[in-house]
Amino acid sequence: MDVTIPILILAIPLTMFLLLGIAGCKMSHRTAGILGCLGMGTVLVLAYYTAAQYFFSGNELFGADGVRLQHIVFNQTWLEFTPTMAIKLGFLLDPISAMMLVVITTISFMVHLYSMGYMRDHHGVYEHGFQRFYAFLSLFSFSMLGLVVATNIFQMYIFWELVGASSYLLIGFYYVKPSAVSASKKAFIVTRFADLGFLIGILILSYYVGNFDFMNLTSSPVASLAETFSVDIAAPQHIAQIFADNAAPVFMGGSVLTWALVLIFMGGMGKSAMMPLHIWLPDAMEGPTPVSALIHAATMVVAGVYLVARLFPLYLMEDTALVIITVVGAITALYAAMVACTQLDIKRVLAFSTISQIAFMMVSLGVARPEHHEALGYMASMFHLFTHAMFKALLFLCAGAIIHAIGSNDYTDMHGLRKYMPITHWTFLIGCLAIAGIIPFSGFFSKDEILSACLGYDWVAYVWMSLVAGLTAFYMFRLYFLIFWWKEHKIHEGHHAPHDQAWTMSLPLIILAAISCVAGFIPFGELVSWNGHPYDFMAHFDWSVAGISLAIAVAGIALAWVMYRRENALPEKFRNAVPALWTWCYHRFYWDELYMFITHKIIFGGICRPLAWFDRNIIDGTMDSFAAVTNKASEAIRPLQSGQIQMYVWYYLIGVLALAGICAACIL
Amino acid sequence: MFACGVYGFITRKNMIAMLVSLELMLNAVDINFVVFNRYLFPGAFEGMFFTLFAIAIAAAETALAIAIIINIFRAEKNIDVRNLDKMKF
Numbered sequence: 001m002d003v004t005i006p007i008l009i010l011a012i013p014l015t016m017f018l019l020l021g022i023a024g025c026k027m028s029h030r031t032a033g034i035l036g037c038l039g040m041g042t043v044l045v046l047a048y049y050t051a052a053q054y055f056f057s058g059n060e061l062f063g064a065d066g067v068r069l070q071h072i073v074f075n076q077t078w079l080e081f082t083p084t085m086a087i088k089l090g091f092l093l094d095p096i097s098a099m100m101l102v103v104i105t106t107i108s109f110m111v112h113l114y115s116m117g118y119m120r121d122h123h124g125v126y127e128h129g130f131q132r133f134y135a136f137l138s139l140f141s142f143s144m145l146g147l148v149v150a151t152n153i154f155q156m157y158i159f160w161e162l163v164g165a166s167s168y169l170l171i172g173f174y175y176v177k178p179s180a181v182s183a184s185k186k187a188f189i190v191t192r193f194a195d196l197g198f199l200i201g202i203l204i205l206s207y208y209v210g211n212f213d214f215m216n217l218t219s220s221p222v223a224s225l226a227e228t229f230s231v232d233i234a235a236p237q238h239i240a241q242i243f244a245d246n247a248a249p250v251f252m253g254g255s256v257l258t259w260a261l262v263l264i265f266m267g268g269m270g271k272s273a274m275m276p277l278h279i280w281l282p283d284a285m286e287g288p289t290p291v292s293a294l295i296h297a298a299t300m301v302v303a304g305v306y307l308v309a310r311l312f313p314l315y316l317m318e319d320t321a322l323v324i325i326t327v328v329g330a331i332t333a334l335y336a337a338m339v340a341c342t343q344l345d346i347k348r349v350l351a352f353s354t355i356s357q358i359a360f361m362m363v364s365l366g367v368a369r370p371e372h373h374e375a376l377g378y379m380a381s382m383f384h385l386f387t388h389a390m391f392k393a394l395l396f397l398c399a400g401a402i403i404h405a406i407g408s409n410d411y412t413d414m415h416g417l418r419k420y421m422p423i424t425h426w427t428f429l430i431g432c433l434a435i436a437g438i439i440p441f442s443g444f445f446s447k448d449e450i451l452s453a454c455l456g457y458d459w460v461a462y463v464w465m466s467l468v469a470g471l472t473a474f475y476m477f478r479l480y481f482l483i484f485w486w487k488e489h490k491i492h493e494g495h496h497a498p499h500d501q502a503w504t505m506s507l508p509l510i511i512l513a514a515i516s517c518v519a520g521f522i523p524f525g526e527l528v529s530w531n532g533h534p535y536d537f538m539a540h541f542d543w544s545v546a547g548i549s550l551a552i553a554v555a556g557i558a559l560a561w562v563m564y565r566r567e568n569a570l571p572e573k574f575r576n577a578v579p580a581l582w583t584w585c586y587h588r589f590y591w592d593e594l595y596m597f598i599t600h601k602i603i604f605g606g607i608c609r610p611l612a613w614f615d616r617n618i619i620d621g622t623m624d625s626f627a628a629v630t631n632k633a634s635e636a637i638r639p640l641q642s643g644q645i646q647m648y649v650w651y652y653l654i655g656v657l658a659l660a661g662i663c664a665a666c667i668l
Numbered sequence: 669m670f671a672c673g674v675y676g677f678i679t680r681k682n683m684i685a686m687l688v689s690l691e692l693m694l695n696a697v698d699i700n701f702v703v704f705n706r707y708l709f710p711g712a713f714e715g716m717f718f719t720l721f722a723i724a725i726a727a728a729e730t731a732l733a734i735a736i737i738i739n740i741f742r743a744e745k746n747i748d749v750r751n752l753d754k755m756k757f
Contacts, residue, residue, distance in 0.1 A: 643753030646678050653674065 005046050006073045006091040006149070009101070012043050013142035017135050024131030033116045033126075036134035040105070040112045040141060047105040047145075051098040055527055062093065068532040070094040070215055075151050085211065090151035092214065095528040096309055096382055100148035103389045104299050106515075108141045110508035111294040114397055117504035118290050118404055133173060133288070140166035144299050148306060152212035153202050156307070160198070160267070163300050164191050170295060171287040183283035190280040194270020201263030204256060217314055261314060261321040268304025272358045275332040279591055281355055285347040285409075289400030292347060297354050297396050298389035305361045305385055312365065312378055312530055326366030326457075330464050333359035335589065337471035341478065342585040345409045346399050349479050350392070353435065356472060357388050363465060364450040367457035368530065376456065378530040380449035387442035387519050391434040394512035398428040401505055402483060405498035411482045416489040420498045423506050425484050427513040432480045434516040436473035437553045439546075444553075445520035448546045455545055466552055473556030481564035670696035683737050683747040687730065694726045 016039040024032050054062050054071075061071050075090030115137070119127045127133075143162035150156035165188075172184030206212055268274070273281035284296050295301070308315060308325060315321050333356045340352035361381040368377025401424045406413055418425040434441035437448065447469060455462040491497055500506055525535035563570045575582045584590070640651075673696060676689030698719045705715025741747050 645749055645752075649678055653678075 003074045003091075005050055006093075009043055009046050009050065010091070010142060010145055010149075012039050012046075013138045013145065015039070016138035017142060020131050020135035020138060024135055027131060029126035029130040032131035032134050033112075036138060037109070037112045037116065039138065040109045043141070043145075044105040044109045047101040050093070051102050054093050054098040055095075063532075068095050068527075068529075068534075070532075072151055072215065085206065087154045087212065088152055089155050091149045092151040093149070095532065096306065097148045099382060099386060099528055100306060101145065103386055104141065104144050104148065107294055107298040107389055107393045108137070108144075110393065110397070110512060111290045112137060114293075114400070114505050114508045115288070115290045117502045118400055119288065129173065133170075136166055136169045136173070137291075137294070140170065140295060140300070144303075147303060150214070152214060153205070153217070153311075154212045156310070157195075157198065157202060160271070160303065161195065163295075163303065164188060164195070164271070167191075167284070167295050167300055170291040171284045173288055173291065174286070177286070180286040183280075183286040187280040187284045190277055191270040194277050195267050197263040198267020198270075201260045201265075201267065204260040204263065208256060208260075214310060217311065255318070257314075258318045258320045261311070261318055262324055264311065265304075265308060265321065265325060268307045269328065270304070271307075272301050272304025272362065273332075273355045274304070274328050274359060274362060275335055276591065278332065278336070278355050279595055282348050282351045282588070285345070285351050289347065289396060289403060292351070293393045293396030293400065296351065297392040301354060301358055302361065302385050302389065305358060305365065305381060308362070308365050309378065309382060312368070315365075316370070322366050322368075324366075326363050326461065329359040329362030329366055330461065330468075332356070333363060333465065333468045334471075337468050337475065338585050339588050340475040341471065342582060344411060346402070346411050346414075346479060346483065347396075347409055349475065350395055350399055353395075353472065353476065354392055356468065357384070357392065357435070360447065360450055360465065360468070361385055361388070363461065364453055367453050367461055369457065370530070372456035373453060374535065375530045376449060376535075377453035379525050379528055379535055380446060380453050382528045383524040384443075384446035384450055386522075386524070387434065387446045387516070390512055390519055391431045391441075391443060391516040394427060394509060394516055395431040395435070397505070397509055397512065398424050398431060401501050401509065402428075402498075404501060404505070411479070414483045414489070415486040416484065417498060418484040420489060421500050423500045423509060427509040428480060428484070430513040430516055432476045435476050436557060437469060437549060438557075439550060440517070440520060442516050442519035444546075444550070446524075448541075448549050451549050452542050452545050455542070466549060469549055470552040470556040473553040474560050477557045477560030478564050481560055485565050487567040669699070681748045681750055683740070683749055686749060687733050687737070690733075691726065691730065694722065698722050 016036060020027075020032055020036060027035070053059070061069070063069055071093045073091040073093060075088045077086045078089045080086040112134070115133065119130055119133060121127070140163060143159045143166055147156055147159035147163060150159060168184045168188040171187050172180050174180045202212075205217075209217065211217070266277075270277045281296060281301065285292055287296075315325075336352040336356035336359065340349050340356065343349045343352065361384050364377040364381035364384065366377070368375040368381070402414065402417065402421065403409055405417075405421060405424075408414075430441065434443040437444045451462060451465055451469065454465050489498070529535035563574070587593070670693055673689045673691075673693030676692065677686055680686050680689060701715040701719045701722070705712060709715075737747055740752065744752065746752070
């Protein structure tokens with residue numbers, strides 16, 4: 001395949017970032033915005049073309065005998081440690097990276113377009129730093145595209161950090177707002193902490209395997225590991241044998257491979273906001289809403305899922321790691337769903353719903369086994385990633401439109417908006433139906449496959465995730481009814497009535513809503529499967545599972561209908577019935593407070609303060625006393641330098657005579 | 669003669685007189701060079717050449733020193749070395 005288009009896909013956003021970042025302040029706001037949109041539009045076309053080439057061209061590079069292959073378009077050596085171990089930068093095309101190209105460019109383009117309307121006030125005046133905003137969006141798009149097409153785990157790590165940095169920049173976009181500043185710091189520090197685990201995992205893995213390449217790591221891993229060891233001089237022969245026997249060295253009850261995989265998953269936990277590293281995502285909503293839609297709903301936060309999917313054949317070797325992923329995902333899903341039922345801020349509800357949905361994808365990966373439905377979970381997870389990106393971006397962009405119209409994040413300022421904002425109302429409803437899993441919207445298909453995969457693995461997982469699916473339907477429709485129904489909207493004195501926004505904001509909503517309606521009918525199994533074989537998921541489609549999940553979703557919606565459609569006392573009664581539960585959910589189970597306690601009281605107070613004391617008094621004290629002694633000595637001999645030249649000559653003469661005397665004494 | 673020069677250099681207040689003392693010291697060294705050369709290595713001429721060099725350099729150095737003294741006088745209206753103690757810490 002020609003390398004021009006893949007290079008352009010990465011180069012255009014980078015160029016846009018440099019252009020808008022350096023020359024942006026010389027341009028008008030409008031020019032910068034249009035340039036950003038045009039750049040992203042070009043990338044969108046190129047990415048669609050590449051994906052179409054990959055999936056449908058029938059080129060034997062991409063697939064032979066109906067099996068989809070991984071294809072490296074180019075792979076440039078960047079840093080060479082040893083001849084067998086080098087960091088390369090390249091472009092890998094395979095089913096999931098092609099799918100991610102489509103997802104990222106679609107959402108990114110929609111957000112670019114939407115921001116043209118969102119980042120200006122009601123009088124059409126552009127916000128301060130508009131060009132900077134587009135520059136950062138381009139930087140993010142570049143890093144995310146680089147992440148998904150990484151040919152090796154180290155390239156992925158580099159771009160992984162880059163998306164973290166651009167997310168930090170965008171969360172802290174309103175840098176005069178203290179809450180935004182602290183949210184961006186929190187996001188950066190928490191994900192950075194998780195990336196420490198990721199890095200250690202990479203190092204362990206590469207130490208034993210001697211190689212970073214995904215192709216090498218994932219194409220029938222047991223064989224390739226053994227093969228790598230037989231030629232690799234860096235890794236000792238006996239470890240090859242141990243790995244080949246599938247009984248690696250043991251550290252604290254887990255094999256080295258398990259540890260490496262779990263540590264790599266820890267990086268994914270940080271980025272994908274799994275418990276207990278989820279605390280940054282709700283706060284990240286301090287950024288502008290389009291940023292939340294792009295980074296904190298659709299693309300960056302699924303990087304963790306993508307990472308696990310990328311290394312999935314390796315994870316299959318270690319059942320323990322997959323079980324950990326399942327358990328973490330299941331707990332996070334329930335936790336986030338429960339918290340989402342009580343939040344007031346609509347963006348926070350959506351943030352917790354994002355956490356919960358990503359946890360769904362994680363669980364789906366965790367329960368995927370080739371022997372159960374031929375790893376349906378893998379396909380379902382990628383499918384859910386795709387559909388979730390679309391409908392969650394849609395929901396966020398709707399929320400942005402509402403916030404833009406109302407000027408507040410709190411649903412208590414909204415209520416009854418359906419008459420004022422019809423486009424937003426209908427698209428939001430479609431998004432809610434999709435996430436709740438109502439046939440025929442996209443979420444139904446992907447979520448149903450996840451539940452089927454859970455059922456194939458274990459009935460506990462199935463019941464648990466079905467419960468979460470019901471909660472999802474409930475909290476989404478609670479949000480929907482509270483925003484658009486509940487009671488008549490109260491228009492404040494001196495404010496005009498809220499209304500739908502300009503076409504730049506409405507058009508992305510309509511497009512994404514349309515995608516959410518039809519995306520479920522994409523024959524996803526044909527395109528994406530864990531080993532490249534086309535996969536007929538209708539053969540594994542279980543109508544009883546589908547019926548039950550549909551019934552649960554409808555029950556959730558019905559409950560929300562009863563409680564929140566009209567203003568009534570039911571929610572109040574419910575809250576008073578279980579006050580403890582409600583308070584805990586409302587305060588997000590006090591995780592933030594726990595973190596505050598650990599960081600401030602234990603780490604800062606218990607460790608850092610004594611260290612600071614030691615540094616200030618012992619280390620600095622020693623150095624200071626050296627300086628003080630020198631200073632005193634200098635002060636003492638200062639009068640010698642009197643400016644009297646003849647005195648100097650005297651000293652000199654005496655010195656010379658003394659030296660001569662000493663020499664003479666020595667010689668004699 | 670060298671000792672005279674040193675004594676003069678240390679005790680005179682006037683910078684011109686100090687310069688004269690300096691010349692005395694130089695000349696003493698020159699004479700030493702010539703004499704020791706003549707006594708110890710009668711066949712060699714290095715001492716003589718050295719003296720010639722030293723005389724040439726002494727002339728240049730004297731010119732420089734006079735220039736410095738004139739400049740100091742212009743700036744300070746004074747060439748008494750004990751009053752010129754600005755160059756101290």
